[in-house]
Amino acid sequence: MSAVHLQSSSQHLSSHQSSSYGAALHVRDVFKIYKEGEIETVALRGANLEIESGEFVAVVGRSGSGKSTLFSLLAGLSEPTAGRIEIDGRDLMSLPELERSALRRDRIGVTFQSGNLLPFLTALENVELPLQLSGKPDVRGRAERLLESVGLKQRLSSRPAQLSGGEQARVALAMALANDPGVLLADEPTGELDTQTAAEIMRMLEELNVERGLTVVVVTHNPALAARAGRVVRITDGALTPERSVNA
Ligand SMILES: Nc1ncnc2c1ncn2[C@@H]1O[C@H](COP(=O)(O)OP(=O)(O)OP(=O)(O)O)[C@@H](O)[C@H]1O
Numbered sequence: 136m137s138a139v140h141l142q143s144s145s146q147h148l149s150s151h152q153s154s155s156y157g158a159a160l161h162v163r164d165v166f167k168i169y170k171e172g173e174i175e176t177v178a179l180r181g182a183n184l185e186i187e188s189g190e191f192v193a194v195v196g197r198s199g200s201g202k203s204t205l206f207s208l209l210a211g212l213s214e215p216t217a218g219r220i221e222i223d224g225r226d227l228m229s230l231p232e233l234e235r236s237a238l239r240r241d242r243i244g245v246t247f248q249s250g251n252l253l254p255f256l257t258a259l260e261n262v263e264l265p266l267q268l269s270g271k272p273d274v275r276g277r278a279e280r281l282l283e284s285v286g287l288k289q290r291l292s293s294r295p296a297q298l299s300g301g302e303q304a305r306v307a308l309a310m311a312l313a314n315d316p317g318v319l320l321a322d323e324p325t326g327e328l329d330t331q332t333a334a335e336i337m338r339m340l341e342e343l344n345v346e347r348g349l350t351v352v353v354v355t356h357n358p359a360l361a362a363r364a365g366r367v368v369r370i371t372d373g374a375l376t377p378e379r380s381v382n383a
């Protein structure tokens with residue numbers, strides 16, 4: 136894996152070279168309350184966060200603090216109980232469903248805590264999926280270049296079970312980047328990985344951030360991972376507090 140790989144992929148894949156490439160995300164007074172019968176869990180209580188275009192932010196917090204909840208709200212996959220999530224200044228939930236899906240597909244790339252790979256598809260077929268869904272031309276060629284950009288040119292026809300954890304994480308990254316998003320959201324991208332492989336994935340995220348101006352938000356309980364972000368925000372019991380900023 137080298138910087139050259141990602142650079143060449145961004146030349147192939149990105150037609151946006153301007154500073155407006157990265158997406159901005161704003162969380163405004165957000166509450167998320169889960170209701171299961173009589174039981175209510177307040178997962179976020181009045182969270183505020185401004186992430187500017189091109190930032191690399193890590194969200195840290197203990198297990199159960201609300202990280203994945205925030206993640207799914209930022210990804211537009213769930214609705215806040217109160218408050219707003221804005222991407223590039225547009226309130227996600229106020230958009231009609233079709234527009235919201237298009238915005239999600241075109242601007243937001245995600246990798247999930249539990250992994251996004253379909254076990255019965257090869258690495259190549261997994262990466263082809265999001266490209267097919269968005270109706271991109273030359274799906275096969277693009278998927279091959281994406282996998283090449285994450286250093287997996289030799290593993291195109293392997294299924295997830297035949298790949299190491301780090302390789303699977305890289306396929307997931309290639310999928311998240313398929314539609315050339317403005318923000319990459321990664322929930323525990325290095326969760327199950329050994330230290331060295333985790334550092335490799337982290338380096339790739341850094342390259343994407345620096346070389347493409349992609350906004351990167353990682354959610355993690357791993358302090359070593361968080362330490363490499365430009366800014367760290369902590370969630371404690373559903374509330375967000377700045378932990379460290381580049382200018383601090
Ligand atoms: N779908 C749901 N229904 C009910 N409660 C939920 C749901 N999802 C999360 N919760 C609760 O909301 C709180 C926050 O959960 P969340 O998954 O956001 O934590 P997390 O910080 O991502 O934890 P971890 O580090 O273990 O992944 C927890 O108390 C959890 O039990």
Ligand SMILES: [Mg+2]
Nearest residue numbers: 202203204248
């Ligand atoms: Mg989580």
